[in-house]
Each structure stands twice: as structure tokens, then as C-alpha cells.
Amino acid sequence: AQSVSQHNHHVILSEAASLELGCNYSYGGTVNLFWYVQYPGQHLQLLLKYFSGDPLVKGIKGFEAEFIKSKFSFNLRKPSVQWSDTAEYFCAVHPKDNFNKFYFGSGTKLNVKP
Amino acid sequence: DVKVTQSSRYLVKRTGEKVFLECVQDMDHENMFWYRQDPGLGLRLIYFSYDVKMKEKGDIPEGYSVSREKKERFSLILESASTNQTSMYLCASRDDLFATGELFFGEGSRLTVL
Numbered sequence: 001a002q003s004v005s006q007h008n009h010h011v012i013l014s015e016a017a018s019l020e021l022g023c024n025y026s027y028g029g030t031v032n033l034f035w036y037v038q039y040p041g042q043h044l045q046l047l048l049k050y051f052s053g054d055p056l057v058k059g060i061k062g063f064e065a066e067f068i069k070s071k072f073s074f075n076l077r078k079p080s081v082q083w084s085d086t087a088e089y090f091c092a093v094h095p096k097d098n099f100n101k102f103y104f105g106s107g108t109k110l111n112v113k114p
Numbered sequence: 115d116v117k118v119t120q121s122s123r124y125l126v127k128r129t130g131e132k133v134f135l136e137c138v139q140d141m142d143h144e145n146m147f148w149y150r151q152d153p154g155l156g157l158r159l160i161y162f163s164y165d166v167k168m169k170e171k172g173d174i175p176e177g178y179s180v181s182r183e184k185k186e187r188f189s190l191i192l193e194s195a196s197t198n199q200t201s202m203y204l205c206a207s208r209d210d211l212f213a214t215g216e217l218f219f220g221e222g223s224r225l226t227v228l
Contacts, residue, residue, distance in 0.1 A: 046216050102157075
């Protein structure tokens with residue numbers, strides 16, 4: 001069965017620290033990849049997505065992610081976090097041969113100390 | 115902007131009650147989804163619908179049913195609520211035109227079953 005692993009369940013950083021959140025998936029076929037963010041009390045919203053081309057994708061609010069096909073990974077990065085980045089982050093994998101199936105990781109809670 | 119609206123943000127129900135969760139989207143999306151979000155488990159798909167009156171089971175359909183009588187509206191029904199259905203329920207929609215399209219989420223309905 002397909003699975004998505006987010007290694008860090010809870011991350012605490014100080015402002016200006018660099019962030020990297022891991023995401024690995026198990027699926028042999030081609031996939032679209034997503035990172036979603038859920039700010040406290042708000043709905044899930046898209047941070048960035050990868051579907052083809054340059055494996056380094058840039059999203060909103062200075063986030064970026066790199067798809068490494070050989071490692072089945074799609075890690076999220078930000079060079080310098082802000083207090084407003086405090087949120088829960090979800091990685092999602094969408095197999096291209098299964099139009100409506102999205103597999104989500106268990107989420108990573110990021111707490112940024114001011 | 116796509117808007118996905120869930121009618122109830124917070125509900126408290128008693129065991130055995132019938133529960134309706136309503137979701138409306140305003141972007142004429144063909145596909146609509148119901149997920150359940152639990153801490154440490156990420157998002158799990160309950161049901162999805164790819165057209166009016168069409169539905170498919172997701173990963174955890176037991177104890178739930180759905181209804182889609184109009185394109186913009188997708189309802190989740192708990193025929194007889196149980197305490198293990200206490201959770202956050204998320205509705206989402208997705209465009210049919212683009213294979214790379216992402217899910218758009220509502221704000222969630224937090225259900226407590228006593």
C-alpha cells in the first residue's frame with residue numbers, strides 16, 4: 001500500500017533558523033507531490049506542488065521543496081523561518097494513474113519561537 | 115478564489131444520533147471529497163464523488179455515507195454516531211480538467227460525539 005512518511009512530528013525553532021521538513025513516500029509510479037499548510041484555526045492551503053520539470057519548486061512565503069526521485073523524497077525547506085510560520089505542515093502524494101487518490105503524511109507541527 | 119464552505123464548524127452530538135455534515139463549493143468542480151483528520155494520522159479519505167449522484171469509497175468508509183444531489187454540494191452522513199467518530203472532518207474539491215490540480219479545502223467541521 002502507498003504510504004507517506006513525515007519523519008518529524010513536532011519541530012521547534014527560533015526565528016531566523018533554517019527549516020527542513022522531511023517527506024518520503026512509497027509508490028513506484030509517477031506522482032504529483034504537494035505540501036499543504038494549516039495555520040492555527042484556518043483551513044489547509046497549498047504551499048507548493050511538483051508535477052514535472054525542475055525538481056526544485058518554489059512556493060508561497062519563501063518555501064521551496066526538492067523532489068529527489070531516487071530517494072522518493074520531497075523535502076520542504078525555508079532558509080529563515082518567522083513566527084508566522086507556526087503551523088502544521090502536510091506532505092501529500094498523488095499517483096498520476098489514480099486521479100482522485102491523494103495520500104497524506106501524518107503532519108509536522110512547527111512551532112517558531114519569537 | 116475557490117471557496118469551499120462547511121456549514122458547521124463545531125458540532126456536539128450524542129451516541130446514536132444521525133449527523134449531517136454539509137459542504138458547498140463555488141467553483142463548479144466535478145470532484146468532491148470528505149476526509150477525516152486525526153492527530154498523528156494525517157488525513158484519511160472517507161468518500162469522494164466525481165459527479166452528481168456518483169460516489170466511491172475511500173480508505174475508511176465504514177460508518178459513513180454520502181450524498182451528492184447537486185454538483186456544488188456534498189454531504190457526509192453518520193447514520194448512528196459513535197464516540198470513535200469524534201474527529202475533524204474536512205471537505206475538499208478538485209477540478210477535473212487538470213491532472214495536476216490540487217485539492218481545495220474547507221475550514222473543517224469538528225464533531226464531538228458524547
